[in-house]
Amino acid sequence: MKFSHSTIAAFISVSIAASAFAASHSPVSQRQAAMKSVGEQMRTLGGMAQGKVEYDDFAAFSALEIMRDAALVSRPLFAESTDTGEETRAKAAIWAEGSDFDTEMEAFIATLDVAIAADPADLDNFKPLFARIASSCKSCHEDYRAPKD
Amino acid sequence: MRLKTKAFWAVGLFGLALWFTSAPRGLEQASWPEQAGDAQRGATVFALGGCASCHMAKGAKGEARLLLGGGQVFSTPFGTFYAPNISPGKDGIGSWSRFDLANALLEGVSPEGAHYYPSFPYSSYARMGTEDITDLKAYLDTLPVVTQANKPHDLPFPFNIRRSVGFWKLMFLRSGPVVDSSEPRGQYLVEGLAHCAQCHTPRNALGALDTSRWLAGAPNPEGKGTIPDLTPGGNLADWSVEDIAYYLESGFTPEYDTAGGTMVEVVKNLSQASAEDRLAIARYLKALPKP
Numbered sequence: 001m002k003f004s005h006s007t008i009a010a011f012i013s014v015s016i017a018a019s020a021f022a023a024s025h026s027p028v029s030q031r032q033a034a035m036k037s038v039g040e041q042m043r044t045l046g047g048m049a050q051g052k053v054e055y056d057d058f059a060a061f062s063a064l065e066i067m068r069d070a071a072l073v074s075r076p077l078f079a080e081s082t083d084t085g086e087e088t089r090a091k092a093a094i095w096a097e098g099s100d101f102d103t104e105m106e107a108f109i110a111t112l113d114v115a116i117a118a119d120p121a122d123l124d125n126f127k128p129l130f131a132r133i134a135s136s137c138k139s140c141h142e143d144y145r146a147p148k149d
Numbered sequence: 150m151r152l153k154t155k156a157f158w159a160v161g162l163f164g165l166a167l168w169f170t171s172a173p174r175g176l177e178q179a180s181w182p183e184q185a186g187d188a189q190r191g192a193t194v195f196a197l198g199g200c201a202s203c204h205m206a207k208g209a210k211g212e213a214r215l216l217l218g219g220g221q222v223f224s225t226p227f228g229t230f231y232a233p234n235i236s237p238g239k240d241g242i243g244s245w246s247r248f249d250l251a252n253a254l255l256e257g258v259s260p261e262g263a264h265y266y267p268s269f270p271y272s273s274y275a276r277m278g279t280e281d282i283t284d285l286k287a288y289l290d291t292l293p294v295v296t297q298a299n300k301p302h303d304l305p306f307p308f309n310i311r312r313s314v315g316f317w318k319l320m321f322l323r324s325g326p327v328v329d330s331s332e333p334r335g336q337y338l339v340e341g342l343a344h345c346a347q348c349h350t351p352r353n354a355l356g357a358l359d360t361s362r363w364l365a366g367a368p369n370p371e372g373k374g375t376i377p378d379l380t381p382g383g384n385l386a387d388w389s390v391e392d393i394a395y396y397l398e399s400g401f402t403p404e405y406d407t408a409g410g411t412m413v414e415v416v417k418n419l420s421q422a423s424a425e426d427r428l429a430i431a432r433y434l435k436a437l438p439k440p
Contacts (some may be wrong), residue, residue: 042405147409
């Protein structure tokens with residue numbers, strides 16, 4: 001069961017990641033596409049966590065893998081300030097002295113790794129893992145993402 | 150000469166009338182209950198009231214959110230306000246009685262009998278209940294003392310004259326319900342304690358909330374952008390009651406975007422409230438009259 005999860009999900013996530021990120025060009029639009037993908041997976045996972053949608057262990061596992069891949073793709077794209085004149089909600093604080101942005105990103109990926117390794121079989125096992133992922137999203141956005149106009 | 154005397158008396162009487170009409174009017178001491186409040190309930194009142202958001206140090210996190218030394222800066226069209234220390238020490242409000250706190254929250258009057266400026270949102274808190282205020286006082290007394298002197302507000306004439314607030318209060322300070330609602334708890338929270346309207350309702354030229362556009366969204370006081378319109382047909386049109394309650398608890402929109410700006414703090418506060426209170430807020434909002 002676990003083996004098939006990983007292989008199928010890995011295949012799906014690689015193809016989705018490839019199509020989503022190859023199409024865009026600048027680091028800004030690429031990381032925005034990656035974060036959009038993260039958000040889409042959160043929607044799938046959140047629906048299950050909230051009980052709006054019935055928990056499906058395979059769907060959850062796939063979403064977690066896609067999310068981790070997107071996070072891995074986005075991390076280096078934030079490596080240096082990219083002032084391309086494009087609209088971005090990334091705050092200058094990311095690149096400021098004493099920023100812990102990359103640590104936040106690392107922690108986010110680690111949280112996803114833990115959830116993937118756990119391969120939660122049911123909702124009760126999934127919920128606490130989801131809560132940690134959700135708070136990781138928020139803690140980084142709070143400091144490093146500007147609010148919408 | 151006679152004319153001069155008449156003018157003198159006219160100006161004098163007018164001045165006297167202004168003096169009396171602008172005088173701070175506090176509560177009747179006798180009407181205030183004696184018994185102490187429940188600090189545990191007060192913690193919830195404190196969270197719902199969002200007290201920390203303005204009175205903690207800017208950007209404070211974790212335990213530091215309970216250090217209410219003040220000092221946050223609020224730039225407004227009327228001048229610059231500095232949040233005061235409300236910790237229970239001598240720089241704060243440690244010497245206040247429950248009655249003093251009630252006077253501040255309900256009437257915007259200090260223990261010395263002066264007007265507070267409405268940057269302190271007593272125009273919403275004026276709807277608070279007696280029990281909530283006594284419980285809040287009991288809770289505030291349990292918080293750490295912060296030693297930090299208050300910084301005086303930096304206001305141009307005529308706003309630097311506190312008595313001018315007296316006229317503002319006569320015109321705009323009301324404690325009754327704003328809209329008809331069948332959701333009393335949600336109404337109490339949104340219109341009163343949680344003071345949602347202070348950001349989500351546009352203001353008139355004198356800085357008072359325009360109740361004809363209640364919760365209909367407003368320019369962001371902190372800069373660019375707008376604060377969302379909460380009325381039916383506004384930014385929450387496609388949100389269910391459960392979506393709103395979940396957002397207030399988790400900070401996630403139905404699209405799983407995260408809350409931004411000052412709403413991050415609001416969500417931190419409201420996540421400590423009861424699920425029933427968050428649902429009550431959501432039901433009140435969904436049942437708002439169309440503007």
